[in-house]
Amino acid sequence: MAGAPLWFSLLLAAAFAGRATALWPWPQYIQSSEQRYTIFPHSFQFQYHASSAAQVGCSVLDEAFQRYRDLLFGAVSFHFPHPVEKRHASQDSLVILVVSPGCDQFPSLESVENYTLTVNDEQCFLLSETVWGALRGLETFSQLVWRSPEGTFYINKTEIEDFPRFPHRGLLLDTSRHYLPLASILDTLDVMAYNKFNVFHWHLVDDSSFPYESFTFPDLTKKGSYNPATHIYTAQDVKEVIEYARLRGIRVLAEFDTPGHTQSWGPGIPGLLTPCYSGSHPSGTFGPVNPVLNNTYEFMSTFFLEISSVFPDFYLHLGGDEVDFTCWKSNPDIQAFMKKKGFGEEFKKLESFYIQTLLDIVSAYGKGYVVWQEVFDNKVKVRADTIIQVWREEIPVKYMKEMELVTSAGFRALLSAPWYLNHISYGPDWKQIYTVEPLAFEGSPEQKALVIGGEACMWGEYVDSTNLVPRLWPRAGAVAERLWSNKMVTDLEFAYKRLAHFRCELLRRGVQAQPLSVGYCDVEFEQT
Amino acid sequence: MRAESRRAAMEHRGLGRPRLCWLLALLAALALRPVRASASPSADLSLWPMPVSVQTTPRVLLLSPDSFFFGHSSASKAGPSCTLLQEAFRRYYDYIFGFYKWHHGSADLRVGMELQQLQVSVVLEPECHAFPSISSDESYTLLVKGPVASITANRVWGVLRGLETFSQLIYQDSYGTFTVNESNIVDSPRFPHRGILIDTSRHFLPLKSIFKTLDAMAFNKFNVLHWHIVDDQSFPYQSVTFPGLSKNGSYSSSHVYTPNDVRMVIEYARLRGIRILPEFDTPGHTQSWGKGQKDLLTPCYNRKEPSGTFGPINPAWNTTYSFLSKLFKEISTVFPDEFIHLGGDEVDFDCWESNPEIQDFMRNRGFGKNFKKLESFYMHMVLDMISAMNKRSIVWQEVFDDESQTSSVMDKTGNIIMKWTLLILRVLRNRKNLLLVEKLVYGESMWMQLTSLQDYGLGQVLLVRDSGVTKASKT
Numbered sequence A: 001m002a003g004a005p006l007w008f009s010l011l012l013a014a015a016f017a018g019r020a021t022a023l024w025p026w027p028q029y030i031q032s033s034e035q036r037y038t039i040f041p042h043s044f045q046f047q048y049h050a051s052s053a054a055q056v057g058c059s060v061l062d063e064a065f066q067r068y069r070d071l072l073f074g075a076v077s078f079h080f081p082h083p084v085e086k087r088h089a090s091q092d093s094l095v096i097l098v099v100s101p102g103c104d105q106f107p108s109l110e111s112v113e114n115y116t117l118t119v120n121d122e123q124c125f126l127l128s129e130t131v132w133g134a135l136r137g138l139e140t141f142s143q144l145v146w147r148s149p150e151g152t153f154y155i156n157k158t159e160i161e162d163f164p165r166f167p168h169r170g171l172l173l174d175t176s177r178h179y180l181p182l183a184s185i186l187d188t189l190d191v192m193a194y195n196k197f198n199v200f201h202w203h204l205v206d207d208s209s210f211p212y213e214s215f216t217f218p219d220l221t222k223k224g225s226y227n228p229a230t231h232i233y234t235a236q237d238v239k240e241v242i243e244y245a246r247l248r249g250i251r252v253l254a255e256f257d258t259p260g261h262t263q264s265w266g267p268g269i270p271g272l273l274t275p276c277y278s279g280s281h282p283s284g285t286f287g288p289v290n291p292v293l294n295n296t297y298e299f300m301s302t303f304f305l306e307i308s309s310v311f312p313d314f315y316l317h318l319g320g321d322e323v324d325f326t327c328w329k330s331n332p333d334i335q336a337f338m339k340k341k342g343f344g345e346e347f348k349k350l351e352s353f354y355i356q357t358l359l360d361i362v363s364a365y366g367k368g369y370v371v372w373q374e375v376f377d378n379k380v381k382v383r384a385d386t387i388i389q390v391w392r393e394e395i396p397v398k399y400m401k402e403m404e405l406v407t408s409a410g411f412r413a414l415l416s417a418p419w420y421l422n423h424i425s426y427g428p429d430w431k432q433i434y435t436v437e438p439l440a441f442e443g444s445p446e447q448k449a450l451v452i453g454g455e456a457c458m459w460g461e462y463v464d465s466t467n468l469v470p471r472l473w474p475r476a477g478a479v480a481e482r483l484w485s486n487k488m489v490t491d492l493e494f495a496y497k498r499l500a501h502f503r504c505e506l507l508r509r510g511v512q513a514q515p516l517s518v519g520y521c522d523v524e525f526e527q528t
Numbered sequence B: 001m002r003a004e005s006r007r008a009a010m011e012h013r014g015l016g017r018p019r020l021c022w023l024l025a026l027l028a029a030l031a032l033r034p035v036r037a038s039a040s041p042s043a044d045l046s047l048w049p050m051p052v053s054v055q056t057t058p059r060v061l062l063l064s065p066d067s068f069f070f071g072h073s074s075a076s077k078a079g080p081s082c083t084l085l086q087e088a089f090r091r092y093y094d095y096i097f098g099f100y101k102w103h104h105g106s107a108d109l110r111v112g113m114e115l116q117q118l119q120v121s122v123v124l125e126p127e128c129h130a131f132p133s134i135s136s137d138e139s140y141t142l143l144v145k146g147p148v149a150s151i152t153a154n155r156v157w158g159v160l161r162g163l164e165t166f167s168q169l170i171y172q173d174s175y176g177t178f179t180v181n182e183s184n185i186v187d188s189p190r191f192p193h194r195g196i197l198i199d200t201s202r203h204f205l206p207l208k209s210i211f212k213t214l215d216a217m218a219f220n221k222f223n224v225l226h227w228h229i230v231d232d233q234s235f236p237y238q239s240v241t242f243p244g245l246s247k248n249g250s251y252s253s254s255h256v257y258t259p260n261d262v263r264m265v266i267e268y269a270r271l272r273g274i275r276i277l278p279e280f281d282t283p284g285h286t287q288s289w290g291k292g293q294k295d296l297l298t299p300c301y302n303r304k305e306p307s308g309t310f311g312p313i314n315p316a317w318n319t320t321y322s323f324l325s326k327l328f329k330e331i332s333t334v335f336p337d338e339f340i341h342l343g344g345d346e347v348d349f350d351c352w353e354s355n356p357e358i359q360d361f362m363r364n365r366g367f368g369k370n371f372k373k374l375e376s377f378y379m380h381m382v383l384d385m386i387s388a389m390n391k392r393s394i395v396w397q398e399v400f401d402d403e404s405q406t407s408s409v410m411d412k413t414g415n416i417i418m419k420w421t422l423l424i425l426r427v428l429r430n431r432k433n434l435l436l437v438e439k440l441v442y443g444e445s446m447w448m449q450l451t452s453l454q455d456y457g458l459g460q461v462l463l464v465r466d467s468g469v470t471k472a473s474k475t
Helices: A003-015 A059-073 A131-144 A182-194 A218-224 A235-246 A294-310 A325-330 A332-341 A347-364 A373-377 A399-408 A430-434 A468-472 A475-484 A492-508 B003-013 B020-032 B083-097 B156-169 B207-219 B244-249 B259-270 B287-292 B318-334 B349-354 B356-365 B371-388 B397-403 B414-430 B434-440 B444-455
Strands: A029-039 A045-048 A093-098 A115-119 A124-128 A153-162 A168-174 A199-203 A251-258 A273-278 A281-289 A315-319 A368-372 A387-390 A412-415 A451-458 B053-063 B069-072 B117-122 B140-144 B148-153 B178-187 B195-199 B224-228 B275-282 B297-302 B305-313 B339-343 B392-395 B460-464 B470-474
Touching: A045 A059, A059 A131, A093 A131, A115 A131, A124 A131, A131 A153, A131 A182, A168 A182, A168 A475, A182 A199, A182 A235, A182 A468, A199 A235, A199 A451, A235 A251, A251 A294, A251 A368, A273 A325, A281 A325, A294 A315, A294 A347, A315 A347, A325 A332, A325 A347, A332 A347, A347 A368, A368 A373, A373 A387, A373 A399, A387 A399, A399 A412, A430 A475, A430 A492, A451 A468, A451 A475, A468 A475, A475 A492, B069 B083, B083 B156, B117 B156, B140 B156, B148 B156, B156 B178, B156 B207, B195 B207, B207 B224, B207 B259, B224 B259, B244 B287, B259 B275, B275 B318, B287 B297, B287 B305, B297 B349, B305 B349, B318 B339, B318 B371, B339 B371, B349 B356, B349 B371, B356 B371, B371 B392, B371 B397, B392 B397
Parallel strands: A045 A093, A093 A124, A168 A199, A168 A451, A199 A251, A251 A315, A315 A368, A368 A387, A387 A412, A412 A451, B069 B117, B117 B148, B195 B224, B224 B275, B275 B339, B339 B392
Antiparallel strands: A029 A153, A115 A124, A115 A153, A273 A281, B053 B178, B140 B148, B140 B178, B297 B305, B460 B470
8 A cells, every 4th residue: 555645645635525526435556636527417327338348238337337427327218429529628427347257256255356447637547446435436436526516516626545444344233132024134235335344244143133034944934023913034035135135245244143142932842942050940030041961952954054155255244243151051961961971061152062063064065154252262273263252331341351362362353342232321422433543452464354344233122214314324434434545544534524514415315324513514305 | 013012922931830839939929020000011101201190990991083173062161163172172182083084884893882082171361362371370171981981181281281191091902993081080280380392493393393392392391492592602592673683694585484474483382382482692692693684793802902703792781771672562563472582691701701792891890800790780681671671581601690790680679588598598509490580580479488598498499379278288
């Protein structure tokens, strides 16, 4: 990463962070000038370059062109420009050249999202390695176009070279504590794309409810959802989410958290959860998944076969967090098992035993996995390519120390601890979110390279479709920039100017994003 | 399967294999539990707020969207000419039965007494075309029995409250039939002023947001919308007398409330029994006023030179008071409520202190270096202005806090005030109660009553009605 040109571009941008360069997130390298070109909405088009590997028929980009036309110009009709009149100082199309073929694949952790965008007298050109990079470039392009008070569309002479700092930039939604209607999820994917987020971490089920419609175990949903008629995600719904995400270059990372956080699984699968004991009698309550029964692993085997086939991403999130040992301790079958295995009183070893078995099952289906940090903290034997998600702020150690420990042990890490967006407070907390530096720990460059990114989490205890959008945006944007932009982009004033502008743009795009501070947007949000 | 019933089911499983003594113990426990009048599970009382007294029975009545209607009793002092009630009938019909009409069949095969009508009876002069006030009577009784239920209230305001409660009693059974349990409700508010403050200066709120807020307020029986309409950041109130204020002080020309907008808000609120209490906060919190009104705010000084920035309203100029007089004259005409909130909070004295004209003024008046006296002087001028317009004022607590440190406390009734001030001070130290501060600016008769309440001890929350009926409640 060239240092000098970066500083120069930052300085330049800071000097006149006007409409022309109010970008979010900030690109790696940008040069912009006052010189501007008019854009005529009726005749502007997105075109494939003749040498582009992606051509008409590439659904990802064809759909994107439609979307961005609407976002930029609203629903205006398109007229082919007369070839005679070459309009002076105007741009009549954005030409896209994608180098590598591949339009029907799913995005992956290894996807290349680089792009360059060149707007000058000769051309208006977007070059990218893959369709995913082209999507990122289109979003940036849409943020470069601005309107004068008279209503004319302009774009300034610009040169951008851009790529993400981290490859895994995620957002977690919790659809168990509160059901989120499909529309809420799809809308969230839209706004994620505006922010260049590329992973949707779908925490589908938990203690509270089981809305995922399983076709191998329909009782899970029938007995575990809040309301099996209205509060479920059918197979069709899930397909829709996965494809909607794909078209935006977003991976869907599904999480089925076990052995804890599984109360809602109990009613549908009798015998799955551990019966807790009060003295020598079952107390009537249930604890985590029962790790000593063969049935448990038969079930998990079958269940995860379904999950592996439904979710195309290479990775599955298997949870593993907050396993409460008290119920296990009370159960005589488990006590006997512990003795037989020689685990003594160390229930972490039992947890370990369960997780290892589960991981083997999932590996056999050709999947990789992400787990919460407890799996690492409790020294479970995991495969070397496991990804550890760090979520605890101070236990067992401060999260930056945890990042150091995870990476020094050779595992890839995801940072979430300082980015729990469900924690709200009075005032501009986006600043604290923004100033987090994911690599602020002692370690070699190779070690730091193991940090593949992070995720903003919106847990659902107090969140549903009534307040999801304002609580997410624009605060999650602070995480988006931290994960995409250069490490040096940390100035809060520079960020505020752009994020405030971006928030108004979100309103214009119909997103009910909450204000950052006192002020106004030209077009305020009006509920329809 | 709903979470609650799952839990219940699990708890039931928890009994294991109950032995006889366990069963007996359980039965005994159940018998001892206080039995609510409403034993049927579907009549889960979900009333909000909880009325003063509610009695329900398990007997249900059914409502048919096709035939159920709201009407006026023949004895009622209000009738179909009362738009407020007619509008309420329409609204509550929609709230109850929903805005979607399904294709309906003819005969109803269900057995059960039908609730055909809710009759409204207003006992006294309804006040149908009046604006609600601090002394409005919001009491009502609601009798739900077949075939005709009734709401009886002294005024239309009570009817509105009763209609809301009635709407919350209705539920749909699992067949979708609209059902209500026989009930007898007597209700009235504990406090007459139940408000929500909105701030349309820091962020402009579109009219729709304000209307939605008023709707939700009515659902909750809130009855005052304290409209903090202008402040430092923006001045969205379009004044007819001083159009420059909003022209230069609003965020933009689309971030304003026109006179028509304001009228709509006031009427929308009135139809829901909600008072609009406007607040024009001075002398602080007025940066945006200075954009449209030259020579209003105090120019701050840096030693001997004006610094270019401005502070609170300048209390030393006569023009200040002639401006305020004209503005408040307009405000008192536009807003029909008896009360206007004058603000008076967070006045920063630094700018005043720096200004030579004000230094002179202070000297001439013998205020010394006590800027609280200057603040007091200003507030008195404005308070007098307001009472001359036959309006009453509400202020933030600083007006009281700072006032009580100076010797002249709205000196109108001499000794009595001093004693009464002491009483209020004592009570205030236990309860930082803005409501009490509001009472400060009531008329003389109020003050007399308060002094006679000196017998009440500490910790009393004084709730006094304008009609002369004193209600004092222990806190």
